[in-house]
Amino acid sequence: MKALPRTVIGVDFSSAPTQRKPITVAVGMVAGIRRPVYRLETIRELTSLAAFEALLGEPGEWLGGFDLPFGQPRPLIEHEGWPTDWVPFVQFFCNQPRDTLRNSFRRWCNARPVGDKFAWRKTDKPAGSSPAMRWTNPPVAWMMHAGIGRMLVAGLSFPAHRHPRRRGGRLALEAYPGLTARQIVRGSYKSDTPARQTADRRDRRQQILEALITGTAGLAVRLEVGPAWRRRLLADGRGDLLDAVICSLQAGHAALQPRFGLPRDLDPLEGWIATTPVG
Numbered sequence: 001m002k003a004l005p006r007t008v009i010g011v012d013f014s015s016a017p018t019q020r021k022p023i024t025v026a027v028g029m030v031a032g033i034r035r036p037v038y039r040l041e042t043i044r045e046l047t048s049l050a051a052f053e054a055l056l057g058e059p060g061e062w063l064g065g066f067d068l069p070f071g072q073p074r075p076l077i078e079h080e081g082w083p084t085d086w087v088p089f090v091q092f093f094c095n096q097p098r099d100t101l102r103n104s105f106r107r108w109c110n111a112r113p114v115g116d117k118f119a120w121r122k123t124d125k126p127a128g129s130s131p132a133m134r135w136t137n138p139p140v141a142w143m144m145h146a147g148i149g150r151m152l153v154a155g156l157s158f159p160a161h162r163h164p165r166r167r168g169g170r171l172a173l174e175a176y177p178g179l180t181a182r183q184i185v186r187g188s189y190k191s192d193t194p195a196r197q198t199a200d201r202r203d204r205r206q207q208i209l210e211a212l213i214t215g216t217a218g219l220a221v222r223l224e225v226g227p228a229w230r231r232r233l234l235a236d237g238r239g240d241l242l243d244a245v246i247c248s249l250q251a252g253h254a255a256l257q258p259r260f261g262l263p264r265d266l267d268p269l270e271g272w273i274a275t276t277p278v279g
Contacts, residue, residue: 007062010247012240015146022047026244038252039224043241056154065175065251068143069132071271073119080104086161086269094149105133121270126277129176159260160271173254173274177246183218184211190239197237205234205242221252250274
């Protein structure tokens, strides 16, 4: 079994971070090889994209799971005549005005029948995630637009996009906490609306947290968390703190698999969500 980088971070991303809805970053250390444990040290809350850039520029080696799309569907890219190599595509995509991209997305959707509006990456449906081109509810396309270019400029390594081919000291994997959460509970465990932050949702967060701690969440890395952080994870009705922790564990799990658990027929233009089953 491969050894993990000692520092593992998980990032619950926001394309427009504020004090009310920051980018949430779990930071922890991994110990053990046979039974790896992720020891949560802290959770940072970044209230601006400049603070996110500063995080990416901090010295040190780490593995990170980031909850934002790293790519778009190949059919959409080819249909629009956008670059089909990943690095030029990221540079192109992140430099386009949102209105221009929104018009492209709408043209694609308007030309297709009800029930089959969106283009999908190969990883999206198996992961149960929203299509990466979705620009509202949730606006994951804007998350990519705000995040991935900054990550590329920061010099991170992206195994799912084979960039760069050398082994880097800071590895970034695409994560999606809903994939793990749905293996533990059914129904919502979070809401950004205070009135919908119910006792039932808190109970589901409790179930998810217990599964992460006991190692029954289907991940190769178990969570170790102190009482204070445990209380905060349960009390956070938005679920952002818990999602950041799940992103860390998904990255750790993927790093322990051969080739990070990526499919052999991986399309490096689209990428892959960590821990998604490979058919």
